[in-house]
Amino acid sequence: MQIPYEVQARPDTGLYNAKLGIWLFLASEVMLFGGLFSAYIFLRMGAEPGFWPLGLLNVPIGTFNTIVLIFSSVTVVLAWASLKMRKFADYKKWMGITIVCGALFLIVKLTLEYPAKFSHFGAYIEKDKWSKYEDYLGNKHLAEIKRPPRVEISGHLHGVEVRGDRAVIEDFAKANGLVVKEVSHHGEGHAEDEKKGPLYEVLHEKKGISPAKAEKLSKIKGVELVAFDVQLDAHNADPTNKNYDRANFIPPGLSEKRAIIKAEDVHSWSAFVPKHSTYFATYFMITGLHGLHVLGGVLVFAYFWGPGAALYRKNPEHLANRVEVAGLFWHFVDLVWIFVFPLFYLL
């Protein structure tokens, strides 16, 4: 039994089966990403002023990736056209370039963009404690120029100050390659604090402590997290600097300044991972799902470039069709990125 129109188009619809199939699949993909983008809009519009961070992503890197992806959309069409003209060597060349572009996109994402976020620390300050951290937030200045308030102090987590059983804390530090130092109490009301027991700072002299490890430590029974020792991001170190009034194309990066933030003043804290905020949740969700689509496309292309290319000798038209269908998918993935880029990097 042979299914009709697997390679040749049906005259009245002008389509071969797979081409119709991919368009239908893409229609459902539009609804999938449509649902996600709607969630983005819904959550962003519902966010309180200041709670949707701006300027956290590196625009030049995003632009580079955008160009790479658009370029690969062109080369995949050239690969298909080469097959249609029965120029197999050209097909191999253009398809090869497409695969390299797709891989380059993923490499940039996975080496330059994602990893830094997993180690970067951010703490949302409780609303009634904003004035206490005015030196790092600069909200008076922002109110004057009618900008939304800064609600978060971020930077590199140098160490955490904890209270509790010294042996337990030292065990944890040892297991994780960290050191423990006794520190003195500081800030208001420290006479009361001292009664509760000595304070230890857990850190790594060079690398600091990763927020994930700090979280683990804080969840150990009998250990109480008292404060964070943070090497501040530039906009927190100098919050009234006009350069930081609006989002920059390149995030300003770390300063040399350090600050102690009391855990009791913090609403929630973590690395810049999905649970940090709805912003990072949607960012990782949408770019992650998009990344999986890119990966899928690259794998399919790699198959058509390698073992799948053998079909050329048997039925070149069939291979051309396959490349066309995969190419349509690739254009869609490209199109999604065209939405992702402004929504997350620019707006």
Add this chain to the structure above:
Amino acid sequence: MAETAHAHADHHDDHQNDHHELGFWQKYIFSTDHKVIGIQYGLTGLAFLMFGFVLMMVMRWQIANPGEAVPIFGGLLQAIFGEAAFQKDAMERMGMLTADGYNSFGAMHGTIMVFFGIVPAAFAAFGNYVVPLQIGAPDMTFPRINMASYWCFFISCVIMMISFFVPGGAAKSGWTSYPPLSGIADSGDLFHPFWNGQTLWLTGMVFNITASLLGSVNFIATIIQLRAPGMTWMRLPFFVWSQFITAFLLLLAFPPLEAAGIMQLMDRAFGTSFFMPTGLVVQGQLTEWAGGGSPILWQHLFWFLAHPEVYVLILPAIGMVAEIVACNTRKPLYGYKAMVGAIFVLAFLSFIVWAHHMYMTGMGAKVAAFFQTTTIIISIPSVILLTALMISLWGGSIRFNTPMLFATAFLPMFGIGGLTGLPLAFSAIDLYLHDTYYVIAHFHYVVAPGTIFAIFAGVYHWYPKITGRMMNEMLGRLHFWTSLILINGVFAPMFLQGMAGVHRRWYDGGASYPQISNAEVLGRNSLEWNEVSSISAFLLGIVQIFFIVNLVWSWRYGRKADRNPWHCTTLEWDTPTPPPHGNFDKEIRVYRGPYEYSVPGADKDYTPQSEPPPSAEPKAEPEPALVK
């Protein structure tokens, strides 16, 4: 299932067209044949319908007899489902449904009936089996994707079943899984981060949705690409149209729920706050979520799927009923073109009515006014469909065989379900009736004596084609009349209870709400109607034995059926019975519309679509597209 599929294929073997022999596994289990996949979907769907019904019977026992152990099966139920769902009652008898167990059974009843029972049985099973035959295709366009669809669905079934046996039991946040309840349910120190009811529910749903998407792409592509020569759009049987539109609904409405499902999985597994509001306090403790999310977002994404889903449940049913009505009235379907137009309008409108499920969220009068308007408008195409089917009966010499009995009963039952929905469309009335038994009665009239009756009608109608044997008429009639009376016994009292204010989620059936239990309905205490419903439900469960016995017994011992036992016109009756791999034993060409019954001057009272016109030359109709 392997055994029944095997029985089916015994007939299949001796057919000459089956040239390449496949092994057992490829032929009956990992088959790419649309008919085998249809049967797989059908048997799985029917099994889940039964299972969902059993869950409901246990709940109905608890509602009618709060705090009492389930008789006879109590010990067995407790042994199977464990301490979380069943415990000893005050008299130390095993098998009293706990409150958690009640929530869990309620959530799973809804989920299973909708996503694992009716959609597989009405859409996937009949669609797979009948649609390629009716359009004259050798198979689906993408047979391997079709197989992937079933096995993806099968994985989702396994995941859902496993979820009953993890600590804490299956999901208990309703089939709608509203956050933040569903975000905090089954979480904490006592639960495994993945092997818990709600997380497994979400995982199962993601697989289920993926299966539906694979299936719907295939259905649409098949109907567009593989129509036989001469099968123009307006010659498609109405069932094909209804499946075509249903597939579009699934294709476009399901992805947002898939997105929402993945988001809720992230909320549970990675601590994101998509649906978790700021400052959520649970049992006096501030939760750890960062917040900033919106529970209403979930409701929007969920109902954006779940309203079109209502039409996914009903359209295939209307399609089946239309086929059966036309065949058994021996006259053409009245208003075929209007019906096709109506389902297009219905499908489009179904995407802009979803928020009428959300009047209680305080959406504001302006938004509510918009959704009230669209909801009222959507009743117009529904009424067109029902009216056309009713008028189709007029003046026919009706053959009341079992499929026709079920199909005829579908019409008033669906009518009751539909018309009682109109008051709910208005937000002012909905505020009162929301979450009462009135709502339960309304949508169950649509899907239970509506869609499930249509499924029964479809089974009785196409059974001879599938197995080569007729089902027993006597058992069929017994099944029909008892089911019809009892199903009304189950649901009709719920309208009364709902209007008296009985809430749909009371674990004790309302016993601890004196203001309700003192209210009188038709001379009875409103809660005494619980017993009427419950007893009807148990009896309804018992009379399904007629159907099961008939289904199994006829497979082997039923009267043999020839190619076209009902004398129908559509193409599926033009194949050998049962159809071999590749379906047709002759070149198929279509010359006429789908319902040429009782054509004046014809030699018999039906003219098959493939029958050439009397003149040797084909008519100058739009020339068939197929070039072989």
